[in-house]
Amino acid sequence: MIRVLVADDESLVRAGVRAILSTDPAIDVVAEAACGDEAVELARAHxxxxxxxxxxxxxxxxxxxxxxxxRTVLGTAVVMLTTFGQDDYILRALGSGAMGFLIKSGEPEELIAGVRAVADGAAYLSPKVAARVVAHLAAGAGPLAGRRAAARGRVDALTAREREVLALLAAGLSNRQIGRRLRVTEGTVKAHVSSILARLGVDNRAAAAVVAHEAGLLAEHL
Incomplete structure (x- = not known):
C-alpha cells in the first residue's frame, strides 16, 4: 500500500486529489495539510x-x-503540483529534492501514475511540465536551438547505455522497470543512474529528466 500525504491550501483541491487517488486500491491518503508547515509536521507524524x-x-x-x-523524513518522496505560469517555482523545486511534477489541470491518470512512479523510486515529469521547463530555460538563456544544443552535448557525452537509461528514467520508469526493459540487474541500473547524475552535473533524477527532455532524447529511444 502506498501511503500518501496531500497538501494544498484549497480544500476543494485536496478533496479532488484524494478522490482521484482513492480510485487506486494500492494508494491510501493518510493525511491532508492546508499549509507547508502542517505538511512537514504530518509527514513526520505519518x-x-x-x-x-x-x-x-x-x-x-x-x-x-x-x-x-x-531532509528530515527519510523515505518520503515528493510530488509537486503546479499550474501554468509558475515556471520559476518549478525550476526552484528541482533543487528541493522533488521527484515528480504534475499540472493541476492534467488528467487524473497522470496523478496516479506520478504517485506510483515516485513511490517506486522513479522521477515523473508531466509532459506539459517538461515542455514548460524547457521553454522557460530557453527563454532565459538564449535561443531554444542553443539550449537544445547544449543539452545535446551533455547527453552525447554519456555512453550509449547511459543514454538508454536516461531516456527511460525521463519517461518515468523506476530502476526496477528500467532493469527489466534492458535486461540488467537493478544494481546495474543504480550504478548507471549515479554515473548519469554525476556526468550531467545534476543532483537528482528529476533534473536529469529535464536535461533528457531538453535534448530530445525520449523521441530517439522510446
Missing part, C-alpha cells in the same frame, strides 16, 4: 511514502516544505 504538495501555500510554500521533508 511518514508517508509520497507527499503531494502544492507549490504555492501560506506560511511555508511547497518548495520549502519539500526540502524540509526530504
Amino acid at each position: 511518514r508517508p511514502h509520497v507527499a503531494v504538495l502544492d507549490i504555492r501555500m501560506p506560511v511555508r510554500d511547497g518548495i520549502e516544505a519539500a526540502a524540509e521533508i526530504r
Whole structure:
C-alpha cells in the first residue's frame, strides 16, 4: 500500500486529489495539510511514502516544505503540483529534492501514475511540465536551438547505455522497470543512474529528466 500525504491550501483541491487517488486500491491518503508547515509536521507524524504538495501555500510554500521533508523524513518522496505560469517555482523545486511534477489541470491518470512512479523510486515529469521547463530555460538563456544544443552535448557525452537509461528514467520508469526493459540487474541500473547524475552535473533524477527532455532524447529511444 502506498501511503500518501496531500497538501494544498484549497480544500476543494485536496478533496479532488484524494478522490482521484482513492480510485487506486494500492494508494491510501493518510493525511491532508492546508499549509507547508502542517505538511512537514504530518509527514513526520505519518511518514508517508509520497507527499503531494502544492507549490504555492501560506506560511511555508511547497518548495520549502519539500526540502524540509526530504531532509528530515527519510523515505518520503515528493510530488509537486503546479499550474501554468509558475515556471520559476518549478525550476526552484528541482533543487528541493522533488521527484515528480504534475499540472493541476492534467488528467487524473497522470496523478496516479506520478504517485506510483515516485513511490517506486522513479522521477515523473508531466509532459506539459517538461515542455514548460524547457521553454522557460530557453527563454532565459538564449535561443531554444542553443539550449537544445547544449543539452545535446551533455547527453552525447554519456555512453550509449547511459543514454538508454536516461531516456527511460525521463519517461518515468523506476530502476526496477528500467532493469527489466534492458535486461540488467537493478544494481546495474543504480550504478548507471549515479554515473548519469554525476556526468550531467545534476543532483537528482528529476533534473536529469529535464536535461533528457531538453535534448530530445525520449523521441530517439522510446
